[in-house]
Amino acid sequence: MSYTPEKTKVAFIGLGIMGAPMARNLLRAGYDVTAFNPTRAKVDAFVKDGGKGAASVAEAVRETDVVITMVPASPQVEQVVLHDGGVLENVRSGALLIDMSSITPQTSVEVAKAAAERGVEVLDAPVSGGEAGAVEGALSIMVGGEQETFDAAKPVFEALGKTIVLCGPHGSGQTVKAANQLIVAVNIQAVAEAVVFLEKSGVDLAAALDVLGGGLAGSTVLARKRQNILAGDFRPGFKVDLHHKDMGIVTDAARDVGAAVPAGALLAQLVGALRQQGDGGLDHSALVRGVRRLSGEKTED
Structure with missing residues (x-):
């Protein structure tokens, strides 16, 4: 299995300084991307650039194959992924969750355990390169998770970065x-x-x-x-x-x-x-x- 643009729907949660250009790079690579952000104006701007917008996390993830979260810290990841109305409550079994936020390794492990109970695969994949790297699609992406899942997600990562490395099991990317x-x-x-x-x-x-x-x-x-x-x-x-x-x-x-x-x-x-x-x-x-x-x-x- 490979998450290539022609057969993959992506939900992107978080259109901040890093997330917005990353979501746009996925669009440029040919992915069907639906975005959600608490600030509606950022979603509207993304729609003007050719993406799709959602009014909630639940709406964004319901029909997707891959969910990418790019939010500020562990509390926001927990809110978006684990709490009521979040990703795991609404995404289909068999989907892939890629958390690209920078959070604690412990939170990544907890998310992976919760996701496994619902049949959802997970990679923690924080990035380095700043806004310029995000805009240029030249991020360094450090990934934690299973080799098979990493291999399937490689086309998604290649739309976002240049240096993409599997560093070990869940939480390793965050470390x-x-x-x-x-x-x-x-x-x-x-x-x-x-x-x-x-x-x-x-x-x-x-x-x-x-x-x-x-x-x-x-x-x-x-x-x-x-x-x-x-x-x-x-x-x-x-x-x-x-x-x-x-x-x-x-x-x-x-x-x-x-x-x-x-x-x-x-x-x-x-x-x-x-x-x-x-x-x-x-x-x-x-x-x-x-x-x-x-x-x-x-x-x-």
């Missing part, structure tokens, strides 16, 4: 995503500290970032976030609020397995502080604003 968020946060903080150091030293910042990007200090984070920082443009590609949630997942999961993450613990505090300073709705590259404040500078609201 790898937690590790991803740890690495990304540490990278952004390092870039932020380097930027403030360079600015205060009177160096041409754009030139410095060019040469750093071409050497061992170069990274996807530096390449993706360089222009945001130079322009002072912190419109969210991935919100500080969401990275704050993810750092909580990292530190909790690491404690559960006995892994030391001292840099992760520090970044959890720095991201949390940035959020408390009112920057939770900004892109996570706004960590540079936190470093500037620590360095005695005032930042514009």
